[in-house]
Amino acid sequence: MTGVPLSWYLILSAVLFALGVSGFLFRRNIITVFMSIELMLNAVNLSFITFSYQLKQVNGHIYSFFVMVVAAAEAAVGLAIILTVFRNRSTLNIDDVSTMKN
Amino acid sequence: MQLWLIPVFPLAGFLLNGILGRRFSKTVINAIAIGSVLLSFVWVLKTLAALGELNTAHVERYYTWIASGDFHVGMDFSVDRLTAIMLLVVTGIGSLIHIYSIGYMAHEEGYYRFFAYLNLFMFFMLILVLGANYLVLFIGWEGVGLCSYLLIGFYFTKKFATDAGNKAFIVNRIGDFGFSLAMFLIVVNFGTLDFGTVFAGAAAKPEATLTAIAFLLLVGACGKSAQIPLYVWLPDAMAGPTPVSALIHAATMVTAGVYMVARSAAIYTHAPAALEAVAIIGLLTAFFAATIGLLQNDIKKVFAYSTVSQLGYMFLGAGVGAFSAGIYHLVTHAFFKALLFLGAGSVIHALGGEQDLRNMGGLRKKIPWTFWTVLCAAVAIAGVPPFAGFYSKDAILLAADRHAPWMYWVAVITAGMTAFYVFRAIFLAFFGAYRGKAHPHESPFVMIGPLVVLAALSLAGGYLFKVPEYLSPLFPPLAEGADLGPMVISVAVGLAGIALAWLFYVARPGLPESLAANCSGLYKLIYNKYFVDEIYDAAVVNPVVAGSREVLWKGVDAALIDGTVNGAGTVSKGVGGLLQRLQSGNIRSYAVWVLLGSVLVLVAMGLAAGGIR
Numbered sequence: 032m033t034g035v036p037l038s039w040y041l042i043l044s045a046v047l048f049a050l051g052v053s054g055f056l057f058r059r060n061i062i063t064v065f066m067s068i069e070l071m072l073n074a075v076n077l078s079f080i081t082f083s084y085q086l087k088q089v090n091g092h093i094y095s096f097f098v099m100v101v102a103a104a105e106a107a108v109g110l111a112i113i114l115t116v117f118r119n120r121s122t123l124n125i126d127d128v129s130t131m132k133n
Numbered sequence: 134m135q136l137w138l139i140p141v142f143p144l145a146g147f148l149l150n151g152i153l154g155r156r157f158s159k160t161v162i163n164a165i166a167i168g169s170v171l172l173s174f175v176w177v178l179k180t181l182a183a184l185g186e187l188n189t190a191h192v193e194r195y196y197t198w199i200a201s202g203d204f205h206v207g208m209d210f211s212v213d214r215l216t217a218i219m220l221l222v223v224t225g226i227g228s229l230i231h232i233y234s235i236g237y238m239a240h241e242e243g244y245y246r247f248f249a250y251l252n253l254f255m256f257f258m259l260i261l262v263l264g265a266n267y268l269v270l271f272i273g274w275e276g277v278g279l280c281s282y283l284l285i286g287f288y289f290t291k292k293f294a295t296d297a298g299n300k301a302f303i304v305n306r307i308g309d310f311g312f313s314l315a316m317f318l319i320v321v322n323f324g325t326l327d328f329g330t331v332f333a334g335a336a337a338k339p340e341a342t343l344t345a346i347a348f349l350l351l352v353g354a355c356g357k358s359a360q361i362p363l364y365v366w367l368p369d370a371m372a373g374p375t376p377v378s379a380l381i382h383a384a385t386m387v388t389a390g391v392y393m394v395a396r397s398a399a400i401y402t403h404a405p406a407a408l409e410a411v412a413i414i415g416l417l418t419a420f421f422a423a424t425i426g427l428l429q430n431d432i433k434k435v436f437a438y439s440t441v442s443q444l445g446y447m448f449l450g451a452g453v454g455a456f457s458a459g460i461y462h463l464v465t466h467a468f469f470k471a472l473l474f475l476g477a478g479s480v481i482h483a484l485g486g487e488q489d490l491r492n493m494g495g496l497r498k499k500i501p502w503t504f505w506t507v508l509c510a511a512v513a514i515a516g517v518p519p520f521a522g523f524y525s526k527d528a529i530l531l532a533a534d535r536h537a538p539w540m541y542w543v544a545v546i547t548a549g550m551t552a553f554y555v556f557r558a559i560f561l562a563f564f565g566a567y568r569g570k571a572h573p574h575e576s577p578f579v580m581i582g583p584l585v586v587l588a589a590l591s592l593a594g595g596y597l598f599k600v601p602e603y604l605s606p607l608f609p610p611l612a613e614g615a616d617l618g619p620m621v622i623s624v625a626v627g628l629a630g631i632a633l634a635w636l637f638y639v640a641r642p643g644l645p646e647s648l649a650a651n652c653s654g655l656y657k658l659i660y661n662k663y664f665v666d667e668i669y670d671a672a673v674v675n676p677v678v679a680g681s682r683e684v685l686w687k688g689v690d691a692a693l694i695d696g697t698v699n700g701a702g703t704v705s706k707g708v709g710g711l712l713q714r715l716q717s718g719n720i721r722s723y724a725v726w727v728l729l730g731s732v733l734v735l736v737a738m739g740l741a742a743g744g745i746r
Contacts, residue, residue, distance in 0.1 A: 055724050064720075129718035 040081040047074035061113050061123045065106075072102045134180050136193045136210040136263060139220065142173040143255035150252065154245025166248035167231045170255055174224035180212070181221070187214050188606055190329065192265050199268075206326055211265035214604055218460060219262040219392055222467050226384045227255050229583040230471065234376040236580035237478050247287060247374065254280035258385050262392065266326040267316050270393065274312070274357065277386045278305045284381060285373040297369035304366040308356015315349035318342070332399035340404060347400050347407030350393065351414070358390025360448060361418045364441045365666060371433040375478030378433060383440045383474050384467040391447040391463050395456045398608055402454070412452025412533075416540055419445030421663070423550040427557070428660045431488050432477045435558045439514070440470055442551060446529055449544060455532030456608040457601040462525035468594045469513040469522055472587035473555070476507035479580055480562060483573040490558060495567035500574075502581045504563050509588035511559050513595075515552035516627040524595030527620055528611060534619045545623050552630030560638035 047070055054067030076095040083091025117123055146169030154162055184191050190213035199206040212220070231251060238247050254277060261273025278301075286298030316326060322342050323331045335343060354360070359367035370382045381387070394401065394411060401408045419442045426438035443466050450459030481488055483500050497504045513520040516527070526548060534541035567573075575581075601611050637645050649656045658664070715726070 052728060056721050056728070125720050128720075 037081065037085055041078060044074045044078040044081065047071075047077065059124050059126060061116070061125050061128075064125060065109055065113065068109075069102060069106070072098055134183060134191065134193065134212075135176075136180065136191075136212060137195065138176050139173050139180070139224075140256045140259035140263065142169040142176065143252040143259065145169055146252035147249050147256060150245050151249035154249055157245060159239075159244060162245050162248055163235050166252055167228070167235070169252055170224065170228045170231050173255065173259070174228050177220045177224050181217050184212060184217075187212065187217060189213070190216075190265075192329070194265075203324060204320065206266060206268050209265035209269065209327070210263040211328065212263070213607065215392070215395060215460065215607055216262050218464060218600060218603070220259070222464055223255070223258050223262060223385050226467050226471050226587075227258075227380060229586055230376050230380040230384075230475065233379075233475050233478070233580050233583040234374075236577045237376055237482055238374065239577075241374070243287070247284075250280055250283050250287070251377070251380070254284070254381060254386070258389075261389055265328055267319060267328070267331075268326050270396075271312065271316065274353075274389060274393075275309065277381070277389065278302065278309070278357070281305075281370070281381050281386055284377040285370045287373050287377065291372070294372040297366075297372040301366040301370050304363050305356045308353045308363055311349045311352025311356070315346050315353065318346045318349065322346070328396065332397075335399045335403055338403070343400050344404040344407050347397070347404040348410065350397055350400070351407060351411055354390030354394050354448075355414065356390075357393075358387050358444050358448070359418075359441050360390070360414050360445065361421065364418060364422065365669060367441055368434055368437040368662075371431070371437050375433065375474055375481060378437070379471045379474035379478065382437070383470040387440065387444060388447065388463045388467070391444065391451060391459055394448070394451045395460055395608070398451075398456045401451075402609070408452055408454065410452070411448050412536070412540065415445045415448025415450075415452050416533075416543055417445070418442065419449060419547045420543055423547045423554065424659050425662045426554040427550060428656070429554075430490050432480065432490050432493070432558055432562060433474070433488055435490070435554055436470065436473050436477060439473070439551065439555065442547065443470065443514070446526065446544070446547075449533060449540065450529035453529075453532045453536035453540065454609060455529060455601075455611050457604040458525065458528035458532050458611055460604060461528055461600040462522075464598060464600055465513065465521035465525040465591075465595050468587055468590040469510040472506060472510035472584060472591050473514070475580070475584055475587065476503050476510060479503040479576045479584065480507075482576050482580070484569055485571040487569055487571060490561040492569040493562040493567070494565040494569070495563070496573055497563040499567070500576070502575060502584065506581075506584040506588040507559065507563075509591045511555045513591040514555050515631055516548055516623060517631075518624060519596060521591050521593070521595035523624070525600075527623065528601060530619055530623050531616060532611060534616065541619060545619075545626050548623055549626040549630040552627040553634045556631045556634035557638055560634055564639050565642070 051067045051069075051071035051074060054070065055064055058064055058067065076098050079091040079095045079098070081091075083089065083095075113123070116128055120127065122128075146165050149165050150157070150162055157165075181187075190211045192209060192211040195208045195210070197205055198208045231248075234247070234251065238244055241247065257273045257276025257280060259273070261270055261277060264270035264273060282298045282302040285301050286295045288294045319326060319331060322338060323334055325331065356363045367382060367387065371378055373382070401411070422438045422441035422445060426435050426442060429435045429438060443462070447459040447462050447466070450456070450462055479500065480493065480496065480503060483496070483503065484493065487493065509520075513522040516523045530541055530544055530548070533544050661667075717723075
């Protein structure tokens, strides 16, 4: 680990994660919310890779691949849902999609 | 010998008619129902011819039904001379009554249902008499009870019919409870339910055990054979169609108790106290049922009480040790009582459903075939020599006389009453002027034919079938030699009963009313059947109903069980109402919850990890 120290990676990961969380919490556009989720996933991936590299173990790499696969699947399904929602309601505001309540 | 074929024919008839009967024409239903019973009858004849003398029981073992440790119960059938007689009675009389039913039920709803039930009854009755152990007998015993229930409540749109069915079923449960206990005792003491083994080992057991078993068996027999105190269901059972009354509630099923007592003769002979109880219960039943029969106005009720009374005779015969005389009376009774009921059915059919004797009269000329055949049954049941009832009743009376003279005298008085009430019914129905409104018409040939056959059997059956001699290898012999004295007395009393009925209902029709007015207390007591139903209602039925309603329903069911369940529901609903508030529908608030949750988990883990270190 020459040059960039471990803590920087972790701080970057935490910052990305916090951005994702706040985006998820405060944005109303479904696509933005969706992207925030992807951001959180990749922040976690980053810390996985960091530790994997640091500890010279391959486990973290494998986990990050799993996360990518899940994220890809989720992106496919999620985008399909978003598309359908938009077709049916002509809105992407997340607060308007609350039919299940009541 | 393929004994199993005997009950299987009616079972096949039941399945065919029961499942597909709705689509069949009446001709097909008749062919299946009657054909199956006739086949069964023919197979009985063939089997008995092939088995010949039957000095020892012929047993067929099909498979082990229950095997538990050393205890085995097999699906076994056996035929000995007692079974042979029962088989002939059940399939023979059964065939006649099936044929008769074609005419009687011709205009009824549920034609296929009737014949399906009747066939099912034949199946269970044959299982009952063929069974080679108590449990197989018990299957038949319960099965005929079920069919009895189904057929009493055949007109299920009528409340009184379904009530009568329930009553029969529930009263029989009491008897069956005793029977079950008896079987448990037998299993505990003998380790088997097999007739052969149990009876062979009975002599070696202590008398107290055998007495307990015999008493419990007697409870069962009292229920099925309508003896005091469980006779109350049989008069009500007349709510069923008349052929059912003839087949199930006169000729076959109700005699199952007598059959079972006779079958268990080896136990009873070693339990003298229980045997005495059989005799006393039989005598009491014979006497009291006969007194009730004196004043009934429904023609079927007269014969129903007569059946109860005659069953009492059979019990008396068995109870005084003359088992074969009891079975003898069972056979002759099957002839003449089936005939009386079928004749009554023919009268009811002729009058379009009228059952009240007060609305009959003068039918002698209008339905002569019915009149003459019923008259044959009447002289047979009245004990007029040389007809069927004379032989069997005389055998029982003689045995009673040898056992205890007072029993003989009570039985003789009962015989006089029997003659009186049967001829009262005949005189009221067939003599005098016609008092009804319907236009009587003679019944069709399918109904008259069985009547004629049964009439011939009622007249000659006692002479033709020497049942006690045939049964002599199985039971202790009857008293030797004919005592002329008791025989003459009983015949004279019977004839006196007939003469009295003639005097009361033909010669001097005003006499019964004035007599009733003079002894109004006694008249009312008997007319109301000693208020037994009312007493049972007050002592048993109402407390059970009240207890069920107030304690079990309102207390246990409504308050306790429903309360618990409803309470669980209310609590869940309340908690759910609270949790519902979390479901705001605002997706970002969910996210906040998730975030808070994960932070909490992290903090908790951190604390826990810190704690460990």
